[in-house]
Amino acid sequence: MSWTEPILHVDMDSFFVEVERLRDPELKGRPVAVGGKGPRGVIASASYEARRLGVHSAQPSATALRLCPELEIVAPEHGRYREMSLTVFEVFRSFTPLVEGLSLDEAFLDVRGLRLHFDSTIDVAREIRQQIRSHLGLPASVGVASNKLLAKLASQEAKPDGVHHVPRSDELGFLHRLPADALWGVGPATLAGLERLGVESVGDIGAIPAAALAKALGPTLGHHLHELANARDERPVEPDGEAKSISVEETYDSDLTGVDVIETAMLSHAQKLSWRLHRAGLAAKTVTLKARYDDFTTITRSQTLSGGIDGAHDLFKVATSLLTQLDLRRPVRLLGLGATSLHPSDRPRQLDLGHDRAWDSLEDAIAEVKERFGEGSVAPARLVGRDADRAPGRRSSKSS
Amino acid sequence: MRIRAQRDDLADVLTRANRAVGTRTALPVLQGLLCEVSGTTLRVTGTDLDVTVRTQLEVEVMDEGRAVIPGKYLSEAVRKMPPGQVTIGVTDTDIEIEGNGPRFTLRPLTVDDFPTLEDVVADGVEVDGEDLADAINQVTIAASGDGARPILTGVLFETSDDGLRMVATDSYRLAKRDLPGVGLEGSGLVPARGLRELPRTIGAPKVSAQLREREAVFTSDRGSLRLRLIDGNFPKYQSLLPESYPNQVILDREELLEALGRVTLVAEDHIPVKLKLIEGGVEVAVSRQDVGAETEHLAGDYSGADDEVSIAFNPRYLQDGVSALSGDKVRIQVIDSYKPSVIDDGTDGDFLYLLMPVRV
Numbered sequence: 001m002s003w004t005e006p007i008l009h010v011d012m013d014s015f016f017v018e019v020e021r022l023r024d025p026e027l028k029g030r031p032v033a034v035g036g037k038g039p040r041g042v043i044a045s046a047s048y049e050a051r052r053l054g055v056h057s058a059q060p061s062a063t064a065l066r067l068c069p070e071l072e073i074v075a076p077e078h079g080r081y082r083e084m085s086l087t088v089f090e091v092f093r094s095f096t097p098l099v100e101g102l103s104l105d106e107a108f109l110d111v112r113g114l115r116l117h118f119d120s121t122i123d124v125a126r127e128i129r130q131q132i133r134s135h136l137g138l139p140a141s142v143g144v145a146s147n148k149l150l151a152k153l154a155s156q157e158a159k160p161d162g163v164h165h166v167p168r169s170d171e172l173g174f175l176h177r178l179p180a181d182a183l184w185g186v187g188p189a190t191l192a193g194l195e196r197l198g199v200e201s202v203g204d205i206g207a208i209p210a211a212a213l214a215k216a217l218g219p220t221l222g223h224h225l226h227e228l229a230n231a232r233d234e235r236p237v238e239p240d241g242e243a244k245s246i247s248v249e250e251t252y253d254s255d256l257t258g259v260d261v262i263e264t265a266m267l268s269h270a271q272k273l274s275w276r277l278h279r280a281g282l283a284a285k286t287v288t289l290k291a292r293y294d295d296f297t298t299i300t301r302s303q304t305l306s307g308g309i310d311g312a313h314d315l316f317k318v319a320t321s322l323l324t325q326l327d328l329r330r331p332v333r334l335l336g337l338g339a340t341s342l343h344p345s346d347r348p349r350q351l352d353l354g355h356d357r358a359w360d361s362l363e364d365a366i367a368e369v370k371e372r373f374g375e376g377s378v379a380p381a382r383l384v385g386r387d388a389d390r391a392p393g394r395r396s397s398k399s400s
Numbered sequence: 401m402r403i404r405a406q407r408d409d410l411a412d413v414l415t416r417a418n419r420a421v422g423t424r425t426a427l428p429v430l431q432g433l434l435c436e437v438s439g440t441t442l443r444v445t446g447t448d449l450d451v452t453v454r455t456q457l458e459v460e461v462m463d464e465g466r467a468v469i470p471g472k473y474l475s476e477a478v479r480k481m482p483p484g485q486v487t488i489g490v491t492d493t494d495i496e497i498e499g500n501g502p503r504f505t506l507r508p509l510t511v512d513d514f515p516t517l518e519d520v521v522a523d524g525v526e527v528d529g530e531d532l533a534d535a536i537n538q539v540t541i542a543a544s545g546d547g548a549r550p551i552l553t554g555v556l557f558e559t560s561d562d563g564l565r566m567v568a569t570d571s572y573r574l575a576k577r578d579l580p581g582v583g584l585e586g587s588g589l590v591p592a593r594g595l596r597e598l599p600r601t602i603g604a605p606k607v608s609a610q611l612r613e614r615e616a617v618f619t620s621d622r623g624s625l626r627l628r629l630i631d632g633n634f635p636k637y638q639s640l641l642p643e644s645y646p647n648q649v650i651l652d653r654e655e656l657l658e659a660l661g662r663v664t665l666v667a668e669d670h671i672p673v674k675l676k677l678i679e680g681g682v683e684v685a686v687s688r689q690d691v692g693a694e695t696e697h698l699a700g701d702y703s704g705a706d707d708e709v710s711i712a713f714n715p716r717y718l719q720d721g722v723s724a725l726s727g728d729k730v731r732i733q734v735i736d737s738y739k740p741s742v743i744d745d746g747t748d749g750d751f752l753y754l755l756m757p758v759r760v
């Protein structure tokens with residue numbers, strides 16, 4: 001398979017609805033929408049069961065209920081969607097740093113860097129879908145193409161819950177049969193103008209000479225549409241700025257119980273997180289602990305320090321102090337440790353009173369060994385035999 | 401209830417009690433001040449459940465009774481009245497505040513919702529109010545404001561035969577102050593936030609203090625301050641105090657403070673100030689890539705095992721410690737650039753400030 005289509009557009013299917021379904025499994029398999037329930041309420045997201053009956057986003061809730069009287073409308077909880085979105089993007093970034101978010105539930109990914117790890121970009125798309133499905137329980141559709149325009153159109157084609165690949169050889173074939181307003185920049189007014197030229201499909205736009213299009217729509221829009229209609233889109237995937245956080249989390253096959261077990265798991269996280277910070281040359285001023293109990297309630301606790309840290313020993317110390325704010329008698333199904341407020345690690349660092357310089361030297365030595373022999377080459381005694389990557393109880397792990 | 405008193409006296413007791421009223425409170429009724437009138441006394445209580453201030457005033461009583469009145473509005477309204485007598489009275493539905501023309505009516509809060517607070521038993525130990533206020537100012541600078549680590553937001557009160565010791569740390573610096581001869585009993589972790597209110601709420605030449613099982617109670621002739629103790633174990637600070645320091649420099653305190661004032665002009669944002677202790681004093685230097693630099697030499701007495709020793713500090717933390725001292729001199733004792741330094745007045749006196757360096 002070729003690597004000539006390295007751009008992915010990942011679009012979560014009915015994102016808000018699916019997040020609500022995770023919270024309340026009763027909503028599965030039924031027509032459901034997230035939106036306002038009042039007389040002026042509007043649908044924000046509709047399940048595919050509801051869409052089949054004509055319900056769609058931006059529709060007044062009253063209309064939706066007329067079309068589909070058994071429709072269950074759930075009030076939106078944007079905090080929940082934002083939180084889930086962060087996790088989804090963490091999955092994206094575990095594949096490539098080249099992630100450009102468009103909204104909470106869609107992003108472009110440039111995955112050309114994964115050439116050595118996957119046979120094709122379609123396999124990358126499948127793996128991303130698989131990970132989002134198995135870690136988060138959410139469906140996503142992915143478009144795979146040579147540029148952003150085609151990838152985005154392809155993901156619409158892939159919906160629901162699929163992958164659509166537009167090969168280099170069939171770009172125009174795919175594009176030209178789409179309706180004209182599938183292109184960016186074609187709103188109702190432009191569409192009306194195009195219809196006067198007898199345009200219905202993208203192919204019709206492609207057939208109009210560039211000069212004629214420029215005359216009809218103005219030079220800027222004319223040129224823009226001419227390029228798009230010929231499947232030309234040079235815009236690169238622009239990542240959303242520098243890494244704002246680095247985190248490690250893991251969902252366990254069997255719930256963790258007891259302070260000892262949870263602390264050991266946290267030590268493993270601290271090791272991994274420290275290594276990632278070290279590789280990125282960053283230190284963190286804020287450390288965040290995340291835990292999900294067996295009933296799916298999720299708690300995050302964070303601590304901001306006066307100086308940045310990147311050593312596993314320091315991260316573990318903060319993590320254990322944050323653990324004291326948790327109810328460790330309850331079984332825990334997920335544990336995460338994250339670093340934010342990142343800055344270059346060579347900046348001056350405020351030491352704390354418990355600071356033991358011996359740890360610094362030790363961690364420098366460990367980092368050196370890991371650089372040469374790999375991340376798994378050294379581990380604290382407490383983790384030996386547990387080997388993070390083969391431990392029983394492990395279900396999935398990811399990082400970003 | 402209905403009472404009358406001088407505006408300034410009323411404003412004083414209300415404003416002081418209102419210092420305990422939080423802006424964000426768990427219960428709406430805690431936005432209010434409990435005003436209780438009996439005999440010839442108005443007693444005012446404000447609380448956020450952790451900090452409770454009670455003040456009282458002899459007033460002209462027309463009707464006894466009690467009411468809970470929104471604290472911010474009540475204290476501000478009384479303050480904004482014209483000078484002279486002010487009357488506060490309860491009607492069927494409202495609170496009326498009037499005097500020399502203006503009249504406020506305020507909606508009361510439900511009296512029965514206000515938490516019941518047992519009366520203070522006045523059997524504390526008498527402390528010199530000024531000493532106590534000084535000690536509070538000295539130690540609370542090192543307490544943490546980070547609610548995520550509640551233990552570090554407290555000041556440890558430890559008592560022994562020698563007297564009272566107060567210790568606070570935010571894990572980067574530690575302040576320790578002894579009050580010899582103060583025969584308090586017990587120990588506890590007293591919230592620094594509440595302690596800082598002591599001079600402003602009930603500060604007086606004589607303050608009585610006591611540590612009870614769950615609270616620290618301070619009383620004076622101006623009222624009472626009760627602080628709920630923080631649960632948990634304070635770090636074992638003794639082991640953090642090094643036994644000896646091979647290097648030390650003694651400087652003029654005012655000169656160092658002025659120098660630090662110049663340093664902080666350049667050193668915003670946690671840019672460390674570098675000190676090089678050498679024969680004849682200290683080289684002070686700060687530099688910041690995007691702004692510039694400042695350097696100077698401060699004359700002082702250096703004695704040490706090393707010819708010179710360099711160390712860097714957060715300038716604000718250093719400034720806090722030096723400001724908290726009272727004498728003319730400041731002594732900085734240094735082990736090396738990774739271990740805590742001690743800042744004191746050079747006399748092994750009642751106050752010391754331990755500060756961790758910044759690694760550069």
